[in-house]
Amino acid sequence: MEKENKYRYWLATIEGLGTKRYDTLIKKFGSEEEIYKAKKEELMEVKGIGEKLSTIIIKDKEERNLEKEISYIEEKNIKVYFKDKEGYPQRLSGLENMPKILFVRGELPKEKIPSVAIVGARMCSPYGKTMANQCGRIFAHYGINVISGMAMGIDGSAHLGALNKGGKSFGILGCGVDVCYPRENFNLYRKMCTGQGGIISSFLPKSQPKACNFPIRNAYISGLCDLLIVVEAKKKSGSLITAEFAIAQGKDIYAFPGRITDNLSGGCNKLIEDGAGIITGEEDIEELAKHLLELKKIKLGGDISSLIKLTDKKALNEVKLEKKELLVYSCLSLQPKYLEEIFREVDLRNSEIISILMDLIIEGLVWEPVKNYYACY
Numbered sequence: 321m322e323k324e325n326k327y328r329y330w331l332a333t334i335e336g337l338g339t340k341r342y343d344t345l346i347k348k349f350g351s352e353e354e355i356y357k358a359k360k361e362e363l364m365e366v367k368g369i370g371e372k373l374s375t376i377i378i379k380d381k382e383e384r385n386l387e388k389e390i391s392y393i394e395e396k397n398i399k400v401y402f403k404d405k406e407g408y409p410q411r412l413s414g415l416e417n418m419p420k421i422l423f424v425r426g427e428l429p430k431e432k433i434p435s436v437a438i439v440g441a442r443m444c445s446p447y448g449k450t451m452a453n454q455c456g457r458i459f460a461h462y463g464i465n466v467i468s469g470m471a472m473g474i475d476g477s478a479h480l481g482a483l484n485k486g487g488k489s490f491g492i493l494g495c496g497v498d499v500c501y502p503r504e505n506f507n508l509y510r511k512m513c514t515g516q517g518g519i520i521s522s523f524l525p526k527s528q529p530k531a532c533n534f535p536i537r538n539a540y541i542s543g544l545c546d547l548l549i550v551v552e553a554k555k556k557s558g559s560l561i562t563a564e565f566a567i568a569q570g571k572d573i574y575a576f577p578g579r580i581t582d583n584l585s586g587g588c589n590k591l592i593e594d595g596a597g598i599i600t601g602e603e604d605i606e607e608l609a610k611h612l613l614e615l616k617k618i619k620l621g622g623d624i625s626s627l628i629k630l631t632d633k634k635a636l637n638e639v640k641l642e643k644k645e646l647l648v649y650s651c652l653s654l655q656p657k658y659l660e661e662i663f664r665e666v667d668l669r670n671s672e673i674i675s676i677l678m679d680l681i682i683e684g685l686v687w688e689p690v691k692n693y694y695a696c697y
Contacts, residue, residue, distance in 0.1 A: 333524055434615075470493060476508060575591040
């Protein structure tokens with residue numbers, strides 16, 4: 321590790337130093353090395369740092385053996401990525417609390433390839449495992465990355481489906497990347513580390529799993545994906561925390577419906593009630609896969625003619641729309657969107673938007689599954 325990265329690594333891994341204060345220190349001192357050299361009194365002069373955090377920084381510097389830690393990282397072939405530096409995932413760069421540092425065994429998901437996150441209950445049903453595995457297999461068949469948390473149950477089944485299909489899968493951990501948790505998923509862990517994806521964490525190597533780590537991990541699962549699917553989840557679960565992060569990040573969410581008497585379906589049914597897309601069969605999963613591929617090609621400026629083979633027609637429809645129609649149409653997706661939300665997103669008069677929506681429905685490009693909710697075909 322280069323000298324400047326040594327100090328960058330040190331500052332990024334101080335427990336209790338958040339991203340905002342990290343940036344404040346950099347602005348004041350100019351570099352991580354200068355912060356490392358600073359005395360407690362100098363640190364205390366920085367607005368927002370204070371005596372308590374200054375003491376933590378100085379104590380951390382005095383007690384840690386950076387050379388030993390870095391030597392271990394290099395020995396275990398763990399890659400390190402710093403925020404705002406080369407190689408750091410663009411998908412995470414926009415997050416309010418983006419991780420200052422990422423540790424990776426294997427590789428990171430490539431920006432040009434779509435990624436789907438598949439999450440759900442640890443103590444899931446056999447049906448849930450089957451659906452998660454099927455999702456993983458179908459998305460892998462289309463070359464789409466499958467992301468999950470490597471937990472037992474839904475997570476592991478989604479990883480397994482993707483890996484068995486020869487695709488790439490990525491496990492986001494609530495512990496160090498050198499800690500396989502749970503141990504029962506070691507075969508998945510090994511495959512992802514050695515050519516079929518990667519293991520990713522914001523926690524220091526050797527860090528053991530803690531309950532407080534998992535909500536942080538969940539935010540990065542949703543942050544790294546283009547689309548989130550919840551297979552089975554109770555009303556109060558980590559999967560719904562991931563869904564909340566996805567909503568805040570502007571990601572589309574889909575869920576598998578279930579029986580109203582089944583606790584494992586309570587969370588999914590609530591998501592659908594709140595507007596999440598619904599998956600009712602293998603055809604829906606395939607359509608989502610094709611939709612993801614199409615949107616990614618559009619974002620990257622791909623040749624429109626190359627999209628004709630995809631069954632989702634949105635990109636081709638956009639080509640023939642007028643400017644105002646395109647403003648309305650482009651804010652819609654396969655997931656129904658409430659009219660008031662469209663009003664907020666589109667810079668046109670409400671009466672114009674309603675008129676355009678009616679025209680798009682007549683043209684067969686948009687439908688209204690429920691009153692005042694609109695979606696693309």
